[in-house]
Amino acid sequence: MDKTVPPGAAILLDFIRETEVGKSDRASYDVIYGHNEDKLPKPLTAMTYGEVVDAQKSWTKRFKSSAAGGYQFMRATLIDLANAMPSLRGDQLFEPDLQDRLGYKLLLRRGYAEFIVGKIDQVDFGKRLAQEWASFPVLAATQGDKRLVKRGQSYYAGDGLNKALVRPEKVEAVLKRVLEAARQPHEIEDDAAPPAPIPVPRPEPQRKPVRKSGRFWTWLLTAGGTIVTALKELNLVALDWRVQIAILVVIVGFAVYAITSMPAVREALGLK
Known part of the structure; x- marks a missing residue:
């Protein structure tokens, strides 16, 4: 099936081809009315569009119908499609993908899009x-082409040539499948999960050298000033030298602790 044909339409076209010519494989695209394809000089899919239309002129007399290909295109239908599709060229091969696209065009003409969205019903x-x-x-x-026709009969019943080849219940079952497929969201071609967003690296804050740290000098001068003030205001010089040393150790200890708690100082000293 041509890849441009939507899933629901592809199911219906396969069913049409099997009903019309009795098979849905690659060989179904080479069939002409009455299975007279063996009487052609070359397979239908090896002929160009123009060659098929030209050859069909004599088929109605020879084979009773000009129906050709997997979808049994009549000569008048192919000529009409060529007039309606400017991109269609006479030198294009009448190969399976082209036949699929033409078959889908006929489905659209017959209301496929309206059926899918519920504008026309199944009947x-x-x-x-x-x-x-x-x-x-x-x-x-x-009302059929020639007379009133009952459910299950061909629209062309009474023309002495055509008759329905499939039961209406089968058609209804296929149309139900077509609707289910057509109304499903289209699958993503690449079903892999989308890649996670790449995190934007954030630069680590630059730490100032210890000698340029205002906090370091603040604590150092505070400790020094505290020592001098204590010696001056409390007249610690009159104390026993061992007491003075103990007081100085406590003051300096607090100052050292405060200074070494700074991240830059800890990093400089190799502390974690």
């Missing part, structure tokens, strides 16, 4: 499919 869409593909049955009694 209406079923009738439109039966108008495009004679092997499909109508899903409710309706």
